[in-house]
Amino acid sequence: MDADAIIIGAGACGLMCAVQAGYLGKRVIILEKADKPGAKILISGGGRCNYTNLLASDEQFISNNKHFSKSAFTQWTVADTIGFFETYGITGKEKTLGQLFPDGKNAKDIVEVFTSLCTDFGQQIIFNAEVAAIEETPDGFTINYEKGGKTRVLKAPKLVVATGGLPIPKMGATDFALRFARKHGLHIIETAPALVPLTITGKDEDWYAQLSGNTVFCEVSNDRISFEENILFTHWGLSGPAILQISSYWRKSEVFNIDLLPGRDITGLIDEERKQNGKSLLSTLFNRLYSRKFTEAMAKFLPIEKQVASLTKADSELIYKTIHLFKVKPAGDKGYDKAEVMRGGIDTAELSSKTLECKRMPNVYFGGECVDVTGWLGGYNFQWAWASGFVIAQNL
Template sequence: MTANLTKQTHFDAIIIGGGACGLMCAVQAGFLGKRTLVLEKNDKPGAKILISGGGRCNYTNLYATPAQFLSQNEHFCRSAFAQWTVDDTISFFETYGISGKEKTLGQLFPVSDKSKDIVKVFTDLCRDMEQPIWCDTEVTDIIQIEDGFIVKFNKNGEQQNITCQKVVIASGGLPIPKMGATDFGLRTARKFGLDITETNPALVPLTITGKDQPWYEKLSGNSVFCRVWNDRASFEENILFTHWGLSGPAILQISSYWKPGEYIYIDLLPGADIIDMIITERAENGKKMLLAYLSGLFTRKFAEALSDYVPAEKNLASLSKAELDGLGSLIHEFKVKPAGTKGYDKAEVMSGGVNTDELSSKTLEAKKISGLFFGGECVDVTGWLGGYNFQWAWASGFVIAQNL
């Protein structure tokens, strides 16, 4: 038999979700002398922090600005990033023993390469400031009452209720359901009449099906540094061929800007001109076969795959202008029409979420519902790959804490 317990508490706010945003919010509220309670569905806090960056946690990016974030309102995140900067993130973690090391493209990792060190900063601070984190606690509903909210949740097999004046929804988005991801934040927003911007998997591998799929499958495991672009964005990083399509950093990045039915384009030799290179080479070595030449630029396996589209058996001197032009198009504008994405199971983050028009950019409080705040991934603010989404999580958690 389950009990139905209602508790009146002295917490200033209930934070739903013990991820990056929720933990930062609890800690920053504690610094201000405000008491919060974090309710976390998983058996430990920071589940996505722990698996991020292959367990190393790329916790911010040195070059993060609002320009690297997607939202229906591109200016919405400016206020939060003005209140909590990249320097603030770096200083905060350094204060608690986490020094950063830069890897590629401004990505900052702990020197220890251990994401658990990031989580430990928050759990230690929450313990020291008596900001409790209740794990294995699934919130089932939030009901608005005259002087605040009733939060309903299951814990230890009991349905319990707790009252509070303010509620923070930091429950994340839809990616990685096996890590406990749910649509709770979106459902709650809808329940309170807030609009939702269409959600999709973002920073996600792209799939290739049909007659082209075997070509990609035979290249599975090959990684190539490329420029990948469409009419909205362009990224220069590695791509990875897989048995089901394309992955790798550049593909994950462009996926946030891709829509079903559209093409993406790949420059396999960014910053070079394959036609000029061959003209120069054949002046000295015209008998060299095109396949041998391409094998010097790419792996042999990749060069052989390209042979499906070019006269690889011909020597460089015998290539016609039309054949050179065709090779130029193939190398510098390789055209791909993905069938879809690998979905939320493989997505790093979710695009879309609670419509930013519904929230104050300065406080992240719902305009229609006093005392209800939304932060982190469930809001329509989506960053690039490489620590940007953590910066949004820390910033939004900080901003909300200032206004509890």
């Protein structure tokens, strides 16, 4: 045997698994298709890396089995993540909504923690390694991989598949884990882009395009969930944190609601304006609430150049519905090229929640994004990656 385990994928889950295995005196070899480790870590948060979230629990994750991640998050907590990185000189700085970024450091420093520890523990990372075949043998697994035009072979008693999901194929994302799982008869929950911008076509396409670059703080909701954060208008539709969040819960042809003035009542504000100066225009009030460009764009739907004293009951109802119940029916999303994560993946029913070992394939473990556990925007998916990597390492 060449190692105690072979890990396929040097992303967040694979790297954490290798390091935690090292703490336990286990030797692993990581096979990585790219020429460097942690590709998605390096681009996360614009290179700053939002590496966990202070609010993370199993409640912020989408899965066919919403309880599946509880065991992993009990074994490896947010406090464990914070403590782990602090040990190696990375302290967290909270930005918004519990998001933790390295204080004075960046994503490269996060990756450096893992690569340095892998070196210290003698864990080998083989880059530019394309797995060609995996054969199960009586004493484990034989992995054939291509590197430098040659086929090479590794043997180990245990196998970890941590190859991530489908987003950002230009960075080397593949469906390796899904193909491997299907080949062995495992059930796959339907996959789709998640945390992804949404596109608008049709009669309102130009209206959204003219607002490109404008942001508005909103509450975005459907009948399952709601998020209060900024939305960003783009020349092809909508993006921004609130839209990325709701996209994970959106299904094609569905309509969702945007409250353009959360926590405030536009009717009450108009009444106050009418008392103070009934001759002022609705646009004057709107310009205090939104950008001038957004106010001008609302002329498509509302009588913004009408004096507030002249607004009829019908006008008031229209204004209320438009501001607090703005309906959006996206045409689609921007796909895996722009998605931050993948929704769906290997059915959690195929795995032990305590060990992440595959029930049908003993000594094979799946972790990270390829599993049907998808977190919210804001460091949640990294917390799942660290936790799943830790759990697998304990059981190698």
